[in-house]
Amino acid sequence: MEATKSKIVVHDVPPYLRVYHDGTVERLLGTAFAPASLDPSTAVSSKDILLHPETNLSARLYLPPTTPASKLPLVLYFHGGAFCISSSADPLYHSMLNSLARRARALIVSVDYRLAPEHPLPAAYDDSWSALLSLSSSSPDPWIAQHADFDRVFLAGDSAGANIAHHLAIRAGGTAGRELGFGISGALMVHPYFWGEEAIGAERENPVFKAVVDGWWRFVCQSDKGCDDPLINPFVDGAPGMEGSGCGRVLVFVAGNDILRERGRLYYKVLCESKWEGKAELFETEGEDHVFHIIDPTSQNSRDLLQKCADFINQE
Numbered sequence: 001m002e003a004t005k006s007k008i009v010v011h012d013v014p015p016y017l018r019v020y021h022d023g024t025v026e027r028l029l030g031t032a033f034a035p036a037s038l039d040p041s042t043a044v045s046s047k048d049i050l051l052h053p054e055t056n057l058s059a060r061l062y063l064p065p066t067t068p069a070s071k072l073p074l075v076l077y078f079h080g081g082a083f084c085i086s087s088s089a090d091p092l093y094h095s096m097l098n099s100l101a102r103r104a105r106a107l108i109v110s111v112d113y114r115l116a117p118e119h120p121l122p123a124a125y126d127d128s129w130s131a132l133l134s135l136s137s138s139s140p141d142p143w144i145a146q147h148a149d150f151d152r153v154f155l156a157g158d159s160a161g162a163n164i165a166h167h168l169a170i171r172a173g174g175t176a177g178r179e180l181g182f183g184i185s186g187a188l189m190v191h192p193y194f195w196g197e198e199a200i201g202a203e204r205e206n207p208v209f210k211a212v213v214d215g216w217w218r219f220v221c222q223s224d225k226g227c228d229d230p231l232i233n234p235f236v237d238g239a240p241g242m243e244g245s246g247c248g249r250v251l252v253f254v255a256g257n258d259i260l261r262e263r264g265r266l267y268y269k270v271l272c273e274s275k276w277e278g279k280a281e282l283f284e285t286e287g288e289d290h291v292f293h294i295i296d297p298t299s300q301n302s303r304d305l306l307q308k309c310a311d312f313i314n315q316e
Contacts, residue, residue, distance in 0.1 A: 011117070013219050014212070016085050019117060030086035034094040036060055042102040046094070049141050051134045055114065057127050060088040062101040062108040063143050071149040073106040073185075073313050076132055076168075078113065080159030080291055082193070083124050083220040088112035092294045096306070099297065104310035106154075107147050109135070113164075116220035121231060128164045129171060136181045150182040154313055155247065158291050159260075162192035166234065166245075166267075173246025186249035188309055191290050194263035196233040197226055201262035209259055235270060242274035249279050251312045253305060256286040283308055 011019035017027045036046040043065045051057045066072065079086050079093050086093065088110040101108045113127035135144060135153070155165040165187050171177065172184050195217055199210050214227055223229040230239035250271060254264035261284075268282040285292070285301050293302035 011219060013084065013216060016082055016216070025117060027085050030081050030090055032091050033087075033089045034091035035089075039098040042098045044098045044101045046098070047143075048089075051131055052127075055127065055130075057114070057130060058088070058112045059131060060094070060097075060110040060112070061141065061143055062097050062110070063147065064101045064105050064107075066105075066147060068146070070147055072147045073104065073152040073154060074135065074144070074148040074150065075100075075104070075106045075108045075154045075156050075188075075313065076128075076135070077108055077110045078128055078155075078157035078161030078164040079110065080157065080161045080191075080193070080294070081115075082216045083121060083160045084116045084216075087115075092297075096294055096297055100306055100309060103306055104313040106310075106313055107143060109144075121221045124160070125164060125167055125231070128168055129176075132168060132172075133179055152185050152313075153182055154186050154188060155184060156188035156190075156309070158190035158294065159193045162189035163194060163232070165189055166192065167231070169245045169247045169250075170240045171246070173244045174240075177246050184247035186251070186312065187245075187247045188251050188253075188312060189264075189267075190253040190293070190305070190309075191255055191258055191260055192252065192264050192267060193260060194232060194234060194267060195227045195260075196235070196263070197228045200266070203259060203262055206259065213259065235266065242271045243276045245271070245276050245278065247278060249281075249312070249315070251281045251283065251308070253308075254282065254284045255288040255290060255292060256284060257288060258290040260290060281312075 008021040009018050010021055019025050036048050038045050045063045046060055048060050051059055097108050097110055111128055111131045113124040155168055157165045169187050203210050217227050217232050228236045252264055252268045254261040271280050288301055293305045
């Protein structure tokens, strides 16, 4: 009887995972592992480091070819996956970040934050903030100590990771930012995962898919506000004002076929119309869907997106 119960699905979150009666989580995507190494195609070196033993928080570092005295932009990267799948060792992210590190000549720290449902939100946000704080610790990793330029620190991420980047930028702009010891130069937000209870724009054309996306969020965040929780909907009453963003520049990417595109466009509009004193830019790729640059990194549109990221990082 117990063996039968263990196979009963109590939560089905397509296409990401299933949760069984005995608490077992079966992830259907984002479970592959790529070892840290020297990448022969980009000559970028990577390694895994432990940031906080208490929570087992780790990160993967990417270092492009450089000289001993080189100071490089420091990019803190947050992977996507609806807060419930993938990792810093996902081969798709590993390949993309090798390419970005080489193009941007940047030191990248890819954060392996904890995932729901084993670690419901706000665990991912807490881990990501802890990772940001750790960058300027008294004993940082030698790559960071030797090569990081703390006058050029960037937050970056795609989908759920872009959502995290937004919330960290807001936090860095408040009193908590005094803990950092450095400023945030900019934020790269690729196909940001924002949502809301009420459908807007093209979301109204596909109520079935709208309901599916609703279910993703309600699974990872047990909030009585549902998809109007400020963590997923930065436009609702009670959400921190955009003017509080603690970074000087923001680049928002949207894809023309992505159901999340309306929220990305709205985010850019609200940010520009707020009292925030930074500079924002919107870059839209027509004919592409959500995180296409992760799924097919060899396409011309993917290469263009990564080059746009690299140019943003190195903009004077």
